Amino acid sequence: MSTPLIILIVIAIILILMYNSLVAKKNQVDNIFASVDTQLKKRYNLIPNLVASVSKYMDHEKSLLEEVTKLRSEANKPNLSEKEKIDLDAKITKTLGSIMIAVENYPDLKANENVMHLQRSLNEVEEQIAAARRAYNQAVTDYNNTLEMIPTNFMASMMGYKPKDVFVISEAERKNVNVSELFAK
Amino acid sequence: MKTISELTDFYYKTLYPVLQELEKDREAVKNRIIKIGIFYTLVVFGIAFSIFKYLDFEVFVYIVIFYIAGWAWIYKFLISDYASDFKQKIIAPLIKEIDENLDYLPDLHIPLANFNRSKLFTSRPDRVSGNDYVRGKIDNIEIAFSDFHAEKKHKDSKGRESWSTIFQGLFIVSDFHKKFHGETVILPDSAQSLFGDLIGGWLQANNFSRKQLIKMDNVNFEKEFVVYGTDQIEARYILTHTLMQKLLNYKKKTKHPIYVSFIKGKIYMAIEYNDDMFEPSVFHSLLNYKIAMTYVSTLHLAIGIVEELKLNQKLWSKV
Numbered sequence: 001m002s003t004p005l006i007i008l009i010v011i012a013i014i015l016i017l018m019y020n021s022l023v024a025k026k027n028q029v030d031n032i033f034a035s036v037d038t039q040l041k042k043r044y045n046l047i048p049n050l051v052a053s054v055s056k057y058m059d060h061e062k063s064l065l066e067e068v069t070k071l072r073s074e075a076n077k078p079n080l081s082e083k084e085k086i087d088l089d090a091k092i093t094k095t096l097g098s099i100m101i102a103v104e105n106y107p108d109l110k111a112n113e114n115v116m117h118l119q120r121s122l123n124e125v126e127e128q129i130a131a132a133r134r135a136y137n138q139a140v141t142d143y144n145n146t147l148e149m150i151p152t153n154f155m156a157s158m159m160g161y162k163p164k165d166v167f168v169i170s171e172a173e174r175k176n177v178n179v180s181e182l183f184a185k
Numbered sequence: 186m187k188t189i190s191e192l193t194d195f196y197y198k199t200l201y202p203v204l205q206e207l208e209k210d211r212e213a214v215k216n217r218i219i220k221i222g223i224f225y226t227l228v229v230f231g232i233a234f235s236i237f238k239y240l241d242f243e244v245f246v247y248i249v250i251f252y253i254a255g256w257a258w259i260y261k262f263l264i265s266d267y268a269s270d271f272k273q274k275i276i277a278p279l280i281k282e283i284d285e286n287l288d289y290l291p292d293l294h295i296p297l298a299n300f301n302r303s304k305l306f307t308s309r310p311d312r313v314s315g316n317d318y319v320r321g322k323i324d325n326i327e328i329a330f331s332d333f334h335a336e337k338k339h340k341d342s343k344g345r346e347s348w349s350t351i352f353q354g355l356f357i358v359s360d361f362h363k364k365f366h367g368e369t370v371i372l373p374d375s376a377q378s379l380f381g382d383l384i385g386g387w388l389q390a391n392n393f394s395r396k397q398l399i400k401m402d403n404v405n406f407e408k409e410f411v412v413y414g415t416d417q418i419e420a421r422y423i424l425t426h427t428l429m430q431k432l433l434n435y436k437k438k439t440k441h442p443i444y445v446s447f448i449k450g451k452i453y454m455a456i457e458y459n460d461d462m463f464e465p466s467v468f469h470s471l472l473n474y475k476i477a478m479t480y481v482s483t484l485h486l487a488i489g490i491v492e493e494l495k496l497n498q499k500l501w502s503k504v
Contacts, residue, residue: 035418131422138400139417 018155025143029164032139033082036132040075040089043125047072047096050118054099057109061102068095083165089129090168096122137166186323186492187283192481195282196275197472203274204471207267214267215467218260225256264467271465272317279480280319283488287321291463294318294331295356303358303453304370305444306351307394310335315356317463323488324497330357330487332462333455354441354458357487361423361452362496367415368396369423371432371445374411403429409436423447431494439486454490 051065058065075088100119103109110116144163146152187195196204229252233245272291280289294315301309313335320329333356336348376385390398395413399420406429414420436443444455462483466476491497 032417127425128418128422130425131420132418134402134421135417138402142400 015155018152019159022146022152022156022159022161025139025146026161029136029139029143032132032136036129036136037085039125039129039132040085043092043096043122043129044072044075046118046122046125047092050099050115050122053112053114053118054103054109057106058102061099064095064099064102068092068099071095086165086167133167140164140166186485186489189478189481189485192279192282192485193477196279196477196481199282200275200278207271207274207465208471210267210270211465211467211471214264218263218467221259221263222256225259226252229255264465267467268465271471272463275465275471276317276463276480276484279484283484284321284323286323287319287488290318290320292316292318295329295333295358299329299358299453300333300335300352300356302448302451303446303455304368304448305372305446305453305455306335308337308351310351311338312336312348316461319487323491326360326362326491326496328357328359328488328491330355332356352444352455352457355456355462355483355487357454357456357490359452359454359491359496361447361450362498363423364450365419365423365447367419369399369412369414369416369420369447370395371410371412371424373442373444374407374409376411401429402426405433406430409433428494435490435493452494452496456486 047068051069055062055065071088071092075085075092080088100122103115103119147156147161147163229248233248269291272289276291277289280287294313295318297310297313300306300313313333315331315333318329318331320327322328332354334353335351337351339347339349341347374385374389376388379385380388389411392398392413396415397413397417399412399414399417401407401410401412401421401424403426410432412420412424432443432445439456442457444453444457446453463480465471466473469476471477
């Protein structure tokens with residue numbers, strides 16, 4: 001075999017490997033986002049129940065409940081982009097957090113079996129979402145890295161790959177809400 | 186759970202009469218060991234020297250090996266009574282004092298099935314040994330641990346056998362409080378610390394004997410450990426930021442390499458040690474503070490994982 005041919009084959013193999021790793025990373029991101037999405041939907045499904053069972057008691061927080069209901073219907077719209085879903089998730093997390101804090105002010109509500117059960121389910125889903133979010137962020141970081149690093153960046157720009165957004169993980173979440181402490185009060 | 190200082194108090198106060206009695210035994214055993222040791226050494230070397238002229242070097246090496254192995258056997262025989270007394274009278278009450286629901290079986294070890302199920306080590310052992318098996322329930326969490334030594338047999342081209350150690354140290358199994366389906370394995374990060382981030386990272390990502398590499402979002406944790414698993418999300422569901430921090434603290438406390446895995450609702454933990462957990466001290470007094478502390482703190486460390494890692498905090502999914 002002549003030298004030019006060998007060089008050509010080596011270059012071809014390198015190109016194929018680069019291409020494949022880019023595709024694999026992109027699919028990994030999509031894959032994990034699908035799981036994030038499932039968990040988010042689980043949480044959305046809990047919201048109507050929650051609103052229904054707390055609205056009788058909560059007079060001062062009507063606006064919070066309305067807001068969370070509105071956000072939920074927005075999140076249920078079809079054809080949302082990943083970025084929109086990420087933004088909506090951040091808002092819902094915040095509003096749900098405020099509702100949970102508000103629940104603390106109503107002793108009747110705190111003792112309500114139904115609300116307690118919802119709180120548990122929400123906490124469990126919350127943990128799952130946190131994990132999925134972290135997995136997504138890692139996948140996106142890997143993907144974005146290959147998009148910016150030499151030599152894969154040239155190929156990525158030719159393939160039209162764009163950097164993706166990560167979820168912003170709040171400081172409070174990093175500390176990981178302690179469920180039992182919440183109930184011990 | 187009782188604190189280390191409470192346990193040390195218990196050791197010195199409640200166990201004091203027993204300790205004094207054992208001290209006498211210890212002195213006697215020590216004297217006997219020294220006498221027999223000198224005698225044994227003189228005999229073996231006497232024989233070796235008398236036939237020295239007729240020996241080539243290889244035979245001499247065999248004699249040295251025989252001498253060491255023989256001594257290990259004699260030593261074990263000499264301290265066996267004293268050792269079992271010590272375990273019955275000191276270690277057993279200490280364990281009961283920590284928690285009444287714990288059973289102590291000095292001569293047994295963790296079942297091999299547990300070791301294999303943990304998937305912490307990729308090679309299957311051909312021979313296992315161990316002792317000081319403790320098992321029971323703390324806060325309704327099942328826990329079991331023991332000294333464990335797993336070895337693999339090798340044969341060279343001449344058919345000679347040799348044994349290499351897969352793992353030696355403390356092996357702990359306990360219930361884990363979260364529900365999960367896959368496997369997550371945490372190993373000491375040897376590749377990255379040996380070869381640096383770039384090559385080490387590549388080696389980790391291409392470890393064929395393990396599942397997918399899972400990169401964690403805690404810099405210190407990543408420095409100390411490497412995580413493999415079947416599910417990227419589940420691994421992070423198990424390894425929350427809090428748990429990662431706790432494992433780091435635990436590692437700092439033990440000062441030994443630790444291996445952790447989460448499989449089928451259990452947490453497996455292997456802590457590498459070179460010596461036995463509860464072997465009685467022969468050449469130092471049992472009343473010596475340092476000696477007492479090693480017994481108390483090893484026990485505390487093993488049983489403490491339930492509290493340390495908050496395994497007793499039932500999560501709602503498992504209620």
